[in-house]
Amino acid sequence: MGAATGVPRLGRAAVLGHRVRAHDLDRPGGGARVLAVGLQDHPPGRTAEPALRLRGGPPPGRRTVLLHSLRGALHLHDAEDAPLLAAALRVDDARQLQRQTAGPTLFRVQEEGPGLQRALDRAAVAMREAADSSPAHTKGELSTAATSAVEPLIPAAAPWCAGCGVRHIDDLLFRMATLLAGLGASLVDGATVYRRLPEAGEPPPADVARVELVQRFLRVFGPARPVDLAAWTGRTPATARSWWSTAASALRPVEVEGKRRWAPDTPGEAPEPGEAPPGSVRLLGPYDPFTALADRAFLVPDPVLRRRVWRAAGTPGTVLARGEIAGVWRRRTRGGRLDIEVAPFGAEPGWGVADLEDDARLLADCAGASEAAVRVDAEIQP
Structure with missing residues (x-):
């Protein structure tokens, strides 16, 4: 496995950088790619619209x-x-x-x-x-x-x-x-x-539809493994592997930190070895697609911090800074103001209130608030 066998070797930074761009989080002005895989809305009306608007909204005319x-x-x-x-x-x-x-x-x-x-x-x-x-x-x-x-x-x-x-x-x-x-x-x-729903045409054959879904999954969440697809769809690992096999001709293997994963076999849809995360800092809401994949240990290697991001109850929002999940946050609405309390992972995160204000105002608008106030403090326990 590796370069000698023609399988690209990718570092963690390259994968994170690719995912930020695949998730339309580098402010490209549209959320077409995440819309192709769906944005969870839980509770109804609370999470999907803000996540899509953070990516620039739906493509025109959709x-x-x-x-x-x-x-x-x-x-x-x-x-x-x-x-x-x-x-x-x-x-x-x-x-x-x-x-x-x-x-x-x-x-x-x-x-x-x-x-x-x-x-x-x-x-x-x-x-x-x-x-x-x-x-x-x-x-x-x-x-x-x-x-x-x-x-x-x-x-x-x-x-x-x-x-x-x-x-x-x-x-x-x-x-x-x-x-x-x-x-x-x-x-x-x-x-x-x-x-x-208005008629949108005849459904395709199941195998054709599943190949398309696997490809969409990997465009946004790749490089990934069949077990990740199983968790995302709620299918058994054996069922996910059968879907994967059907789509195999459209996939190519890569090596990420010594482990085999797969990406779409299409130029521009897989990470490049030298790819790096953009320098942006974003406020992501609870159940944002970026945190929806099951490879939580890859996204947040520290198990203590991982338990703060994915909780059994009361899922917080997260801060995405230069490709890393770098903090969690909670919100409270007081009158016409949305208060966002952010707990960074570390006393000196290298970003602050000014980096989060644009997203905070957008989240306030989604919540029906006229203004937003952001507080960043490592001592906060969201």
Whole structure:
């Protein structure tokens, strides 16, 4: 492996520099590349729009929509990508999903009667018919329609809910079915409602769609490994490897710190050995795409700092300085002002309030605040 075998050797700085540019974080004036893989929105209405605006917003003329896509979570996408995502992310067998993604219910559905594929198809048809009868539906309304369709055929798909006192469709099954039904989500008075998307063409064959998704993944998150794709999609490592094999002709291996990874086999879409991170300093929100990949130890080698970035609850925002995650931050809204409290990783980070003010004002605007105030102090414990 390495230069002697024709495999490029890349240092960590080259990979980080490439990712900053691939994530449209060097202020290029557009977020086309991250929109091609989706920006997680959690809680709804809080994280995707700021992340896209930090990259310059959507490309001109493109319409965005919230979809239950990767791992069933809400992500902001280009609306025209809905058929591709539905084809690529369709699950025909619960055993293709990681257990922490699927939960116990979907495995019971797989084992009982017609199985998960039939349950998804029935739920999607019921949701589509309900959506055709009215411009918008709440989650509860769609869940009622889907439950009535799947519960008689596969009772395990609609387990008893003690809190509601009724049976209703499993939540992940519901979310996956919305994508198959061609439904997009939006917020209306703080509630999530679903609408039929305008027709965006026929979905491609599943293998074709998955090859495209693997290539998009590597353009933004590469160089990466099949196990990273598995975590990103919520699929098992074996399923991710099968997708990877289908796309293999479009990939090329590289060596990063002695380990084999892969990048797109297209000029300009893989790091160059001499590439270096830009000197910019950015405020990234919680669930920003830059921190969405599973290779957390690569992004933040120090395990103590890593626990401050990725927490079990209360995910903070991060500071990206010259390619490195260099701090975390929390926000508080007071009146019409957004207060951002930043804890750098180190007493003398080499950047300060002035470097963060532009992004802080943009985040304030996204939060509906008229002004922003930034405080940088290593003693803050966000």
